[in-house]
Amino acid sequence: MFILALALRNLFRNTRRTVITSAAVVFGLALQVLGWGLVDGLDDNFLRAAATTTTGDILLRPPKYPTDGLSFPLEEASVPPALTGFTGDTAPRVLFSAKVVHHADAARALGVAYDPDLDYRVFPRERWRVQGVWPDKDQPQVAMGDAMARLLGVGLGDQITIQARTVDGAQNALAYAVTALVHTDNGQMDNNAVWIRMAAADELLQLQGRRTHIALHVGGLQDSTVVRDEIQASGMLKAADGQEWTAKTTREEAADLLAINDIRRKAILMLVGVIMCIAGLGIASTVVMAAYERVREIGTLLALGMKRREVGALFLVEGALLGIGAGIIGASLGSAAVLYWQVNGIVLSPELMKAQGSFPASAVIYTHFNWAPVFGSLAFSAFIATLASLFPAWFAAHLNPADAVRAD
Amino acid sequence: MTTSGTGAPLCQLTDVKKNYPMGDMVVQALKGVSVQVWPGEFTAFAGPSGSGKSTILNLIGCLDRPSEGKVFLEGRDVATLKDAELGDVRARRIGFIFQSFNLIPVLTAYENVELALRLSGADLRGQKERVEEALRSVGLSDYMTRRPAQLSGGQQQRVAIARALVKTPALIIADEPTANLDSTNGAAILDLMKAMNADNGTTFLFSTHDPMVMSRARRIVRLSDGQIVGDETPERLAPQEAAPSAPVGG
Ligand SMILES: Nc1ncnc2c1ncn2[C@@H]1O[C@H](COP(=O)(O)OP(=O)(O)OP(=O)(O)O)[C@@H](O)[C@H]1O
Ligand SMILES: [Mg+2]
Numbered sequence: 065m066f067i068l069a070l071a072l073r074n075l076f077r078n079t080r081r082t083v084i085t086s087a088a089v090v091f092g093l094a095l096q097v098l099g100w101g102l103v104d105g106l107d108d109n110f111l112r113a114a115a116t117t118t119t120g121d122i123l124l125r126p127p128k129y130p131t132d133g134l135s136f137p138l139e140e141a142s143v144p145p146a147l148t149g150f151t152g153d154t155a156p157r158v159l160f161s162a163k164v165v166h167h168a169d170a171a172r173a174l175g176v177a178y179d180p181d182l183d184y185r186v187f188p189r190e191r192w193r194v195q196g197v198w199p200d201k202d203q204p205q206v207a208m209g210d211a212m213a214r215l216l217g218v219g220l221g222d223q224i225t226i227q228a229r230t231v232d233g234a235q236n237a238l239a240y241a242v243t244a245l246v247h248t249d250n251g252q253m254d255n256n257a258v259w260i261r262m263a264a265a266d267e268l269l270q271l272q273g274r275r276t277h278i279a280l281h282v283g284g285l286q287d288s289t290v291v292r293d294e295i296q297a298s299g300m301l302k303a304a305d306g307q308e309w310t311a312k313t314t315r316e317e318a319a320d321l322l323a324i325n326d327i328r329r330k331a332i333l334m335l336v337g338v339i340m341c342i343a344g345l346g347i348a349s350t351v352v353m354a355a356y357e358r359v360r361e362i363g364t365l366l367a368l369g370m371k372r373r374e375v376g377a378l379f380l381v382e383g384a385l386l387g388i389g390a391g392i393i394g395a396s397l398g399s400a401a402v403l404y405w406q407v408n409g410i411v412l413s414p415e416l417m418k419a420q421g422s423f424p425a426s427a428v429i430y431t432h433f434n435w436a437p438v439f440g441s442l443a444f445s446a447f448i449a450t451l452a453s454l455f456p457a458w459f460a461a462h463l464n465p466a467d468a469v470r471a472d
Numbered sequence: 473m474t475t476s477g478t479g480a481p482l483c484q485l486t487d488v489k490k491n492y493p494m495g496d497m498v499v500q501a502l503k504g505v506s507v508q509v510w511p512g513e514f515t516a517f518a519g520p521s522g523s524g525k526s527t528i529l530n531l532i533g534c535l536d537r538p539s540e541g542k543v544f545l546e547g548r549d550v551a552t553l554k555d556a557e558l559g560d561v562r563a564r565r566i567g568f569i570f571q572s573f574n575l576i577p578v579l580t581a582y583e584n585v586e587l588a589l590r591l592s593g594a595d596l597r598g599q600k601e602r603v604e605e606a607l608r609s610v611g612l613s614d615y616m617t618r619r620p621a622q623l624s625g626g627q628q629q630r631v632a633i634a635r636a637l638v639k640t641p642a643l644i645i646a647d648e649p650t651a652n653l654d655s656t657n658g659a660a661i662l663d664l665m666k667a668m669n670a671d672n673g674t675t676f677l678f679s680t681h682d683p684m685v686m687s688r689a690r691r692i693v694r695l696s697d698g699q700i701v702g703d704e705t706p707e708r709l710a711p712q713e714a715a716p717s718a719p720v721g722g
Contacts, residue, residue, distance in 0.1 A: 066590065073578035364574040367535060368635075369563020369591045371556060465562075466536040469570060470526070470647075 067374060071381040074354065075389075085350045086390035088343035089445050092336050093391050096441040097398025099332035101406070103325050104432035109425045110321040113250035115314045120155060120186040120279030121288040123317055124301065124309045129276060131312065132320075136161050136174065138231055141274035145303040150295065153281040155179065155186035158265055158274070162228040164208075164258060165237075166216040173212065174257045175228060177265030186281040189246075196220045196244035204264060207244035209254040218242055226258065230270040238268050249426040251412075278309070288313045336441070340448050343390075348452035351383045355456035362460045363468025376461035380453045387449020391442045399438055405431040480547060482642060482675055483509040483532055488541035490527050490698075501527040503698040504541070509677060511642070514669045516686050517679040519695035525679035526647050528695065532677060533566050533645040534558045546642060563591045567636025569646035569665075569678075573628040575620040581607060581631045582616040585638050592639035606638035607631070610664060626657035633664060637674065644668075646678035650685055662688045 075082050115121065118133075125131065126142035136159045144156055158177035163170055180200035183189060189198060199205030206226070208218060218224060220242060227237040240260070247254055265271060282291045292311045295301060301309040315322070355362070365375055409428040490502040502524045509515065509532070517525045530536040531543050534550050537558075543550050546565065550558060567588075568574075575584050585603045594602070607616055610630035620628050629649060636644045646665070650658030662685055669676050678685070686692055687706075694702030 066587065070576075070578065077578055360572070360574060361576060364568075364570070364576065366559065367533075367562055367568050367574075368588050369559045369561075371559055464536070466530040469535065469568070469574060470572075472572075 067378050067381055068385075071378055071385055074378075074382055075385055078354075081350055081353075082386065085343075085346045085386060086393070088339060088346050089387060089390035089449070090394035090397065092339035092343055093394030093441045093445055094398035094401070095339065096332065096336040097395050097437050098401050098431075099336070100329070100437035101398070101402030101431040101433055102410075102429070103328045103332065104434055105406070105410075105429050106325050106328070106425070107322055108432050109249075109429050110318045110325070111314055113248075113252075113425045114318045116188055117248045117250040117253050118159075118277075118279065119312075119314045119317045121152075121282045122280040122292050122295070122311055122313055124278040124280065124311050126276065126303075126309055127307050129310075131310070131317075133317070136276065138229065138269060138276070139233070141231055141271065141276045142307055142309075143273055143303050143305050144275045144278055145301050145309050147278070147295075147300050149298065149300055150280070152283045152291070153182070153185035155183045155279040155281075156262075156275045157183070157277045157279065158262070158269065158271060159276050160228055160265075160269060162226050162258065164212070164216065165225040165227065166218050166222065169216045171212065171216055172256065173226070174253070175226065175265070176253075176257055176259045177262050177269070177271075178259060179262045186279045192246040192248045194245050194247045196242075199241075199243045199259070199261060199264075202261075202263065204238065204240045205243045205261075206240045206264075207246050207259040208242050209257045210245045210247045211251070211254040212256050212258075213242065213245050215255075220245065224258075226260070226268065228268055230268075231272065231274060232270060234270075236268055236270075238264075240264070251425055251427055254427075289315075340445065343445070344448040344452045347383055347386055347449050348455065350386070351379055351453045351456040352459070354382065355379060355460045358460075359463060359468050359471040362463050363465050363471060366463065366465035367469050372461040375463075376457040379457035379460050380450055383449045383453025383456075384446055387445045387447075387452075388442065391445035391449075394445070395438045395442055399433065402431045402433045405429075406433050479511065481508040481544075482511045482513075482546060484542075484544040485528070485531065485538075486542045486544075488528075488531060488538045488543060490524075490531065490536075491539045500698055502531075502538070505695075505698070505700055506541075507693060507700060507703070509643075509675065511675055512669070512673045513691060514666060514676045514689060515678070515691040515693060516689035517677065517693050517695060518681060518686055519701075520681065522697075523695040524698045525695055527698075529645050529647050529677060529679055532643070533568060534561045564593060564639065565642045567639065567641040567644040569629065569632050569636050569644060569649045571648040571651045573620070573625065573632050573652070575628055575631055575635075577620050580617050580619055581612060581623065581634075584620070584631055585635045588635045589638045594639060602638055603634075606634040609637070609668070610634045624657075625653050626660060629653060629657075629661050630664065633661070633668070637668060637672075640672075641674070643675045643677065646676065648679055650680065650682060655684060658682065659684060 126140050129140040138160050141158060147154055156179055160175040162173045162175040164173045194210055199207055222242050223239055224242060225237050225239050230236050282288050292313050295311055301311060303309060362375055409430045412427045485505055485507050488502055488505045492499040492501055517528060519525055531538055537551050582603055585606055589599055589603060607613060610633050612630055615627060650661055665676055666688055668674050680686060692704050693700060
């Protein structure tokens with residue numbers, strides 16, 4: 065016990081040196097915890113953006129439809145399965161490439177044809193609406209992403225023309241009134257999506273009952289992976305024309321983006337690893353200097369009968385305390401930042417969102433606090449610090465007391 | 473050679489040699505030294521610089537082992553003891569007073585004394601009283617919470633005496649205890665040590681080349697070039713006092 069007390073006192077002996085040595089650990093751990101919270105938040109953000117705007121909990125597609133989420137070939141549209149026996153909510157959709165023209169301005173757009181009676185059960189549409197009302201009536205009306213409307217100078221009630229190819233590849237163009245501006249959790253949608261009732265889309269695209277997606281909401285606390293497997297096993301995905309639709313969970317849909325986040329995590333780990341190695345060298349040099357400066361004192365402790373391993377332990381504990389103390393400060397700072405942004409969110413600037421035009425994420429990133437990186441990094445820093453103190457501890461424990469008590 | 477009438481010697485060196493390797497050479501710091509120390513002695517090891525005073529005190533204090541010969545302390549041959557056992561002997565049986573005081577700078581006077589008592593394995597009960605009593609006996613009751621840097625050299629050496637005394641050791645070893653003190657403080661420290669010796673019968677062995685210190689010793693062992701060249705009991709001392717294995721006035 066007095067070894068701990070003595071080690072603690074020794075740390076405050078050269079406060080400046082201790083502070084400088086701790087700084088690297090504090091910085092490394094704060095970075096680790098904050099970086100982790102940010103990337104976990106990005107995960108949440110991607111999943112939320114996907115689930116609330118395009119995939120629901122599970123997304124069904126026709127068998128040959130591309131799953132990259134980048135191209136929307138209408139020729140792959142197909143008659144959807146009836147899903148008889150599925151107890152959750154379903155939202156059949158047709159996504160299509162289009163061009164929106166407003167006066168002299170035109171922009172490429174993603175058309176989202178939806179069923180007004182079903183879509184709201186899977187997607188939180190009312191939460192998105194920033195102006196106007198959803199174009200659910202039997203009229204030539206659409207809703208538009210707010211960023212796109214800004215780009216084209218479109219206001220509520222304005223007329224626009226949507227150009228698109230029909231299922232058979234023929235060009236078509238029809239005029240619509242914009243009745244709602246929406247802001248979703250998905251910046252990509254806000255930048256280039258127009259929402260149109262399925263009946264109106266039928267007229268524009270000549271769908272003949274074909275669909276490109278069905279988003280499912282499994283409801284309750286059910287695990288979407290389990291539900292997906294059940295749906296697949298049940299044969300529910302077989303359409304009337306005999307084609308078997310594919311089913312993917314939100315997490316699988318976002319896999320590419322989540323994989324990018326895993327790379328980000330590795331990058332953070334490497335960066336923090338390098339910082340911690342530097343911090344470890346700092347701790348090592350601090351404790352080595354402490355050991356060399358205190359030879360006479362070590363000799364005195366040995367003369368007073370302190371065991372060699374206790375003397376070694378004294379230096380190990382000094383290093384470990386430095387690592388843990390600085391670690392707690394660093395992890396606390398990082399955690400505080402993560403918790404703050406978990407509540408308040410980091411608002412990405414509109415410019416950044418525009419630059420990241422195809423970034424399927426919300427403009428507000430909520431960091432995600434997790435104990436694992438806090439404890440993980442604390443253990444890591446304690447380990448590095450103890451490791452760094454091994455040599456000085458060994459040095460101190462092996463001094464000859466007769467020589468050491470007379471050192472200057 | 474001072475001999476004793478009765479009892480066993482506290483410490484006995486027989487033909488002790490100590491060599492220090494220095495590159496290709498070997499420095500013979502002690503070249504075959506035999507000496508006995510009896511309980512209650514107040515003995516100075518004197519001699520010119522490099523004569524082996526510190527070396528002989530290190531061996532008696534179990535800080536080091538001889539290259540040849542035997543060192544008996546309380547009947548045990550310390551040359552055969554392991555490091556940990558030597559540490560144990562130091563912790564329990566020997567107190568040290570150093571030329572440079574060697575207090576632990578981050579500990580207060582009280583804590584410095586307490587540390588020695590704890591390391592000696594003493595009963596936890598009554599520790600506080602013992603530490604306070606030790607500091608009181610060196611006149612530092614009012615300075616217990618001060619750190620070494622806040623004490624004068626003389627005061628620091630008093631703390632060191634309290635630290636050596638607190639565990640009631642068989643032997644206190646002081647290598648040039650007054651060399652870093654002015655003559656007034658040096659004399660005071662010596663008088664304090666002598667009072668402890670007289671009051672408690674604690675054995676003190678110290679080294680010096682200061683005539684003032686030597687004048688207070690009851691026995692002076694003279695070393696020169698690694699050998700004992702004289703062992704005297706100053707004439708002003710009565711013979712029975714010079715070999716106080718039989719307690720003074722007993
Ligand atoms: N650790 C060591 N390594 C090498 N030589 C040593 C060592 N310690 C002592 N010596 C040598 O042994 C001899 C005796 O040294 P010692 O320190 O015992 O002398 P001393 O009488 O205490 O001298 P001083 O009055 O200067 O303290 C000297 O020649 C010294 O150089
Ligand atoms: Mg010496």
